[in-house]
Amino acid sequence: MNYYLPTxxxxxxxxxxxxxxxxxxxxxxxxxxxxxxxxxxxxxxQKSMYEGVDPVVHVYAPDSxxxxxHLDRIKGYNTRAENPTRWQEEVYRGxxxxxxxxxxxxxxxxxxxxxxxxxxxxxxxxxxxxxxxxGFNVLADKPMVISGxxxxxxxxSFATAAKNKVLLYDIMTERFEISTMLQRAFxxxxxxxxxxxxxTTDKPAVTKESVHHFYxxxxxxxxxxxxxxxxxxxxxxxxxxxxxxxxxxxxWECFPEQTIDxxxxxxxxxxRRWTTDMNLSQFRVITKRSSFPDYLKKDIxxxxxxxxxxxGEINYQLRGVHAKVSVIWxxxxxxxxxxxxxSIMRGTKANLIIRQGAEQKYKPTLYIEPGDASPGDASPGDASPxxxxxxxxxxxxAVLPAIQREFPGIDVQQNGAGxxxxxPDRYNEGHEAHFGRVMQNYLNYLKAGKMPAWEVxxxxxxxxxxxQALALAKKNQ
Numbered sequence: 001m002n003y004y005l006p007t008x009x010x011x012x013x014x015x016x017x018x019x020x021x022x023x024x025x026x027x028x029x030x031x032x033x034x035x036x037x038x039x040x041x042x043x044x045x046q047k048s049m050y051e052g053v054d055p056v057v058h059v060y061a062p063d064s065x066x067x068x069x070h071l072d073r074i075k076g077y078n079t080r081a082e083n084p085t086r087w088q089e090e091v092y093r094g095x096x097x098x099x100x101x102x103x104x105x106x107x108x109x110x111x112x113x114x115x116x117x118x119x120x121x122x123x124x125x126x127x128x129x130x131x132x133x134x135g136f137n138v139l140a141d142k143p144m145v146i147s148g149x150x151x152x153x154x155x156x157s158f159a160t161a162a163k164n165k166v167l168l169y170d171i172m173t174e175r176f177e178i179s180t181m182l183q184r185a186f187x188x189x190x191x192x193x194x195x196x197x198x199x200t201t202d203k204p205a206v207t208k209e210s211v212h213h214f215y216x217x218x219x220x221x222x223x224x225x226x227x228x229x230x231x232x233x234x235x236x237x238x239x240x241x242x243x244x245x246x247x248x249x250x251x252w253e254c255f256p257e258q259t260i261d262x263x264x265x266x267x268x269x270x271x272r273r274w275t276t277d278m279n280l281s282q283f284r285v286i287t288k289r290s291s292f293p294d295y296l297k298k299d300i301x302x303x304x305x306x307x308x309x310x311x312g313e314i315n316y317q318l319r320g321v322h323a324k325v326s327v328i329w330x331x332x333x334x335x336x337x338x339x340x341x342x343s344i345m346r347g348t349k350a351n352l353i354i355r356q357g358a359e360q361k362y363k364p365t366l367y368i369e370p371g372d373a374s375p376g377d378a379s380p381g382d383a384s385p386x387x388x389x390x391x392x393x394x395x396x397x398a399v400l401p402a403i404q405r406e407f408p409g410i411d412v413q414q415n416g417a418g419x420x421x422x423x424p425d426r427y428n429e430g431h432e433a434h435f436g437r438v439m440q441n442y443l444n445y446l447k448a449g450k451m452p453a454w455e456v457x458x459x460x461x462x463x464x465x466x467x468q469a470l471a472l473a474k475k476n477q
Contacts, residue, residue, distance in 0.1 A: 028054040030443060033101060033112035033136070035059075035127060038066040038119025038226055040218055041141045041171065043073035044435035045116055049085055050443060056088045058104075058111035060097040066119065066226050067093065098127070102134045113137060114446070118171070120228060121236045125150045125157075128168065132161040138168045139442050142244040144459075146236030148467040158456050167451060169442050170459060173434035174245045175252055178407075178427040179364040180343070183352045184253040185406060186368065187345050189399040192392070194348030196254055197373045199322035201269055201315060204346075206254060206323040208246040211340040214278065215286055215332040218432070227287045230278075231295055232309045238327045239273050239312025239473055240466040246325035247314070247462045253345065254321060259454040262461035269315040269322075271469040273477065275307040276329045314469040337362050339431075348373050349387055349395070350418075363428065368396065369418035389418070 031054040034042055046057065057074075061067045077085040090111070092100050104111045115131045117124060118141030125145045131138050138161070145154040161168040174180055187193050199205030214230075216223050228234040235241065251260055260266070283306060284290060292300060299307050310329035317323070333339070341364050343354040350371050356364040370392060387395075396412060396419060404410055409424040445451045 028052055030054065030114055030446060031110075031112035032057045033060065033115045034070070035101065035115050035117045035131070036061045036066075036097065036119050036123070037070035037117075038228070039141060040069075040073065040223060041118040041435065042116060043070055043077070044432055045139070045171070045439045046074055046085065046087055047077055047432060048083075048436040048439075049087075050436075050440060052443065052447075054112075055086050056090060058101075059089055059091045060101040061091070061093065062095055062097060063093040067091075069224060098130060102130065105134050105136060114139060117141065120234050121146045121241070122234045125153050129153055129157045129160070132157050132164060132166055132168055135164050135166060137166045137446060139171065139439070140168070141171045143236055143240050143463065143466065144170055145463050145467060146240045146470075148471045151463060151467050154463055155460060158460065162456075165449075167442070167445055169445065169451065169455070170244075171435065171438050172245065172248050172252075173431060173438055174249055174341075176434040176437040177341075177364060177431075178423055179341075179354045179366045179421075180249060180253070182366050182403070182407065182410065182421055182423075183343065183345060183354055184256065185403055186350075186352050186366075186399075187253060187347065188256070189402065192368070192395040192399045193345075193350050193352065194371065194373075196321060197346050197348055197371075198320055199346060201322060204315070204322040204324040206250050206321065206346070207342070207344050208249060208323075208325045209328070209342040210242050210246060210326070211328045211330065212242060213330050213333045213339060214276075215282075216338070223286070224288055225286045227283075227289055227293050227296065230283070230287075230306060230308050231299070233295070237273060237312060237470055238310040238329060239271065239314065240470050241310075242327040243312060243314060243325050243466055243469075244462060246327070247465050248458075249343070250318060250323045250325065251458050251462065254318065254323075257452065257454055260318070260458045260461040262457075262464040265319045266461060266465060267317040268465070268468055268472055269317065271312065271314045271473040271476070273309050273312045273470070273473040276310045276331065278306050278308070278331050280304045280306075282331055312469070312473065314465065316465060316469070334358075340364075346373060347371055350392060365423075366421040367415075367418060368392075368412070368421070392418070 030052055034057055071089055074087050074089055078087060094100065113136060115136045115138045117127055121143055124140060128138055128140055128144055145151055158168055197205045214225065283292065292306060296306060301307055311327060313326035315324045340356040340362060341354060342356065345352045348371060351369045353367045353369060354364050355367065356362060370387065370389060400412065411422045412419045413422050
């Protein structure tokens with residue numbers, strides 16, 4: 001499977017292919033290292049096997065419950081009835097795990113050349129800097145930095161990675177969600193969409209909202225979260241965590257394969273943050289701990305209520321386009337529900353809207369509806385006259401074949417407000433499978449020895465937005 005070539009057609013076709021169980025060659029060029037796995041995303045990149053990747057994975061970590069949960073998840077993948085994996089975990093436990101990994105990396109037959117890290121975000125920025133400095137490729141879960149004070153370290157790490165000829169990349173799973181891929185594809189069809197409006201602060205051109213839950217099911221069981229996940233000093237506030245995905249998608253969809261210059265192209269308008277509260281009983285359920293640890297006591301009110309700054313909203317302009325991204329954390333989803341995503345891209349002719357509520361049975365679904373652009377929304381010369389549904393229907397019919405070539409089986413169905421995009425079940429592979437997609441994409445970058453020119457500057461721009469937004473939200477509160 002090749003996700004490297006920058007065409008939407010390949011992204012669509014890739015989703016038609018099921019992951020296989022290749023037998024890595026004895027001289028597999030890629031050998032994975034897992035560094036201090038504290039988050040379940042560390043395991044999800046190993047839910048599948050990959051061609052050219054050695055099944056032996058070296059793990060370096062302190063001896064902790066987080067490490068054991070990680071190993072248990074890998075064991076679960078290895079022993080499942082359907083398509084079991086064959087990972088062999090070689091584990092080094094000890095407080096000097098980082099020094100040991102670097103020392104082993106200096107040997108001629110070093111344990112691995114690709115470090116995967118997903119865990120404590122307060123430590124991650126330094127982990128990244130040390131790993132690329134030692135000559136390792138790094139695939140890091142988001143966020144790679146959680147404060148403006150550390151932003152310079154991340155910039156330094158990208159410079160070091162380039163100097164050492166290694167690739168530093170973050171895990172952006174949402175680029176592989178089918179409704180988002182289709183939203184991006186339809187936005188590039190000017191006959192139907194027109195052009196992206198500029199929008200205003202009150203009515204942005206692009207809005208993305210993500211709702212998550214502390215209590216959730218992962219790989220068939222209720223997720224046990226480490227207690228530090230609720231400590232924003234270690235996990236990071238919501239405004240610098242999940243919003244990383246949303247800011248990435250704004251750039252990826254609105255300015256596809258274009259380089260964003262964070263010094264010139266970004267203007268923050270406003271930002272805010274607020275808490276999600278949970279009681280001790282709820283905390284016990286998701287952490288399996290009987291009491292709050294000392295480092296959380298700073299966030300406890302009324303002796304038993306933990307307040308977590310897990311929610312945030314950012315309003316900003318990207319090359320003059322108004323965007324709003326927000327993340328909301330609830331304790332648990334409603335019955336039958338789960339994490340949800342809302343997104344709208346407003347064009348001069350049509351709006352592209354992703355909804356994921358009860359009406360959609362909590363599956364992200366793309367809608368195409370007549371645009372609501374006003375003269376103040378668009379740049380001079382961009383404004384298009386309002387078009388009726390008959391004209392939209394003709395435009396949709398004209399562009400649909402191109403979309404279907406990229407995403408075979410996709411179709412449309414008219415509803416009261418416009419049209420809903422119907423997607424064959426084979427595209428709805430679920431969030432966990434997207435980690436494999438990211439890994440395969442990264443492996444293809446490694447095989448090519450480079451990433452597209454826009455990837456690194458756009459990662460820097462993304463983390464500039466999130467970290468500066470946190471500073472702004474704190475200043476304004």
